[in-house]
Amino acid sequence: MTAELAEPASKIELPAHVGGGGEIPSFDVTLRVRRYNPEVSEDATWDDFKVTMYGTDRVLDALHKIKWEMDGSVSFRRSCAHGVCGSDAMRINGRNRLACKTLLKDLDTSKPITVEPIKGLPVEKDLIVDMEPFFQSFREVMPFLINRGHEPTKERLQSAEDRERFDDTTKCILCAACTSSCPVFWTDGQYFGPAAIVNAHRFIFDSRDDAGDMRLEILNDKEGVWRCRTTFNCTEACPRGIQVTQAIAEVKQAILSRKI
Amino acid sequence: MSATEIQSPRSAKAPAAKVGSNRIAPQYRRNGSSKGNFEMLAWLFMRLSGVVLVVLIFGHLFVNLLVGEGIHAIDFGFVAGKWADPFWQIWDLAMLWLAMLHGTNGVRTIINDYAEKDATRLWLKIVLYAATTVIIILGTLVIFTFDPCPVVNGVQLPGGFCPAP
Ligand code: SF4
Ligand code: FES
Numbered sequence: 001m002t003a004e005l006a007e008p009a010s011k012i013e014l015p016a017h018v019g020g021g022g023e024i025p026s027f028d029v030t031l032r033v034r035r036y037n038p039e040v041s042e043d044a045t046w047d048d049f050k051v052t053m054y055g056t057d058r059v060l061d062a063l064h065k066i067k068w069e070m071d072g073s074v075s076f077r078r079s080c081a082h083g084v085c086g087s088d089a090m091r092i093n094g095r096n097r098l099a100c101k102t103l104l105k106d107l108d109t110s111k112p113i114t115v116e117p118i119k120g121l122p123v124e125k126d127l128i129v130d131m132e133p134f135f136q137s138f139r140e141v142m143p144f145l146i147n148r149g150h151e152p153t154k155e156r157l158q159s160a161e162d163r164e165r166f167d168d169t170t171k172c173i174l175c176a177a178c179t180s181s182c183p184v185f186w187t188d189g190q191y192f193g194p195a196a197i198v199n200a201h202r203f204i205f206d207s208r209d210d211a212g213d214m215r216l217e218i219l220n221d222k223e224g225v226w227r228c229r230t231t232f233n234c235t236e237a238c239p240r241g242i243q244v245t246q247a248i249a250e251v252k253q254a255i256l257s258r259k260i
Numbered sequence: 261m262s263a264t265e266i267q268s269p270r271s272a273k274a275p276a277a278k279v280g281s282n283r284i285a286p287q288y289r290r291n292g293s294s295k296g297n298f299e300m301l302a303w304l305f306m307r308l309s310g311v312v313l314v315v316l317i318f319g320h321l322f323v324n325l326l327v328g329e330g331i332h333a334i335d336f337g338f339v340a341g342k343w344a345d346p347f348w349q350i351w352d353l354a355m356l357w358l359a360m361l362h363g364t365n366g367v368r369t370i371i372n373d374y375a376e377k378d379a380t381r382l383w384l385k386i387v388l389y390a391a392t393t394v395i396i397i398l399g400t401l402v403i404f405t406f407d408p409c410p411v412v413n414g415v416q417l418p419g420g421f422c423p424a425p
Contacts, residue, residue, distance in 0.1 A: 187373055187374060188376060220297065220300060221299075222298070222299050226299035226300055226302070226303045227299075227373075229369075229373070255300060256300065256304065
């Protein structure tokens with residue numbers, strides 16, 4: 001019996017040069033990481049780390065390698081490592097991206113790759129910023145369903161077209177890549193920022209929601225949608241490919257047509 | 261030092277992020293909230309005045325530079341002739357007001373976007389609004405009180421465009 005359970009030998013002859021995992025090309029790359037530790041110094045500095053990485057590796061893998069094998073004090077946030085949680089937005093080569101969705105081979109590896117915290121939010125340590133101002137704006141637009149009708153006994157139904165209306169803005173993972181790429185937000189951090197508007201859009205255009213007017217009123221603030229200069233930085237930064245600037249324009253339109 | 265309130269989350273240099281400070285749960289503040297639709301109306305005004313200005317300015321350039329003798333016809337008499345006509349008075353008045361308000365609002369926006377301190381903002385805007393007011397008032401006066409043949413103390417000022425009194 002036992003002999004029969006053994007796995008049969010492979011019938012496919014593999015050529016000798018196909019082996020383990022060695023085929024993925026490896027390369028050396030330098031990561032230039034922005035370091036800041038308020039307990040040591042008020043000044044931020046750059047640290048270079050030279051690592052050998054593979055073609056399938058992302059910036060996050062390089063950061064892991066640095067933290068786990070070279071300098072355990074390098075600090076950054078990450079959770080899912082697969083572009084779902086939105087915790088590892090950072091400024092890589094001057095652009096806001098998720099470290100876990102940026103392949104090293106897509107960057108110019110001949111030069112050092114700069115990794116900085118996202119701009120416009122207070123840095124806590126190294127690549128970690130205080131997200132509180134960002135989430136404060138998010139909370140202010142009331143990002144939850146408000147329905148004044150009777151509590152339904154089953155789920156709240158909606159037509160496919162109605163669902164389609166706000167589909168794009170449901171994809172937000174609150175990574176703050178958009179808000180921290182916005183030059184208007186950089187100046188004084190008072191602007192609500194693209195992410196808050198995207199998440200307001202999600203409910204303003206939801207046929208099941210009744211508080212659209214309240215949200216439009218909130219975003220009609222002097223720090224609201226009218227501070228948007230349509231520079232499209234947010235659309236370019238969004239790792240979910242949300243048409244952020246368009247969503248902001250739709251909210252502007254909605255406020256206008258409600259008032260006039 | 262009450263290190264728990266930060267007006268602007270701009271940088272690590274904010275007071276509460278000082279070395280060794282007990283940086284616990286700072287309160288971020290939006291600078292008050294605004295009632296009213298001023299920003300919305302300003303936004304709308306920019307789009308509408310922009311469209312109207314394109315018509316006014318290109319009309320102005322066409323009439324002054326291309327029609328008839330074109331650019332060679334422009335002299336004191338040409339301008340005096342235009343301002344004798346109420347149509348051009350209104351045209352130029354609209355152009356003056358719209359261009360000044362459009363430009364002022366644009367600069368106001370730039371000040372809001374780039375000035376980091378409230379005091380800087382205030383002063384830049386005071387200068388801006390003063391300059392705008394002076395130019396608009398002066399321009400309006402010129403358009404409506406323009407007299408090509410001024411007579412001072414019974415003496416015709418030299419010019420050569422006006423018939424002898
Ligand atoms: S809109 Fe895009 S960039 Fe902005 S927070 Fe959401 S996922 Fe991130
Ligand atoms: S770690 Fe979760 S999005 Fe990158």
